[in-house]
Amino acid sequence: MSIQDRVIQCRERKGWSQRELANRVSINYSVLNRIELATRPIKDQELNNLANVLDVSADYLLGRSDTPNLSEEQKFEVFKNNPELERWYYELPRSDEEDLEQLREMWEIIKRRKK
Structure with missing residues (x-):
């Protein structure tokens, strides 16, 4: 095919x-x-x-x-090796709780828009 x-x-x-x-x-x-x-x-x-x-x-x-x-492991490898997403992979765990909460709220808005 x-x-x-x-x-x-x-x-x-x-x-x-x-x-x-x-x-x-x-x-x-x-x-x-x-x-x-x-x-x-x-x-x-x-x-x-x-x-x-x-x-x-x-x-x-x-x-x-x-x-x-x-597989989930393969998806993670693709994510981890994507240069556009690399910043998220390294910086996100170091973000403060307030920033993470704002990011969660934005993500929920995006998910609702796609439904």
């Missing part, structure tokens, strides 16, 4: 349109359409974003694995 087929399959499994997935991944709808049609190659960051949003591994989308989901 091609990467395009896997993206389509995962998107449809979630019940999302191309436009909805494109919005969730923060790419233009036409870009996702061309990726799914295999008329445009997928960039590395787009692959990572799609995998994260679709809750599968990049290896699964690339066809290097038949197991769509990562």
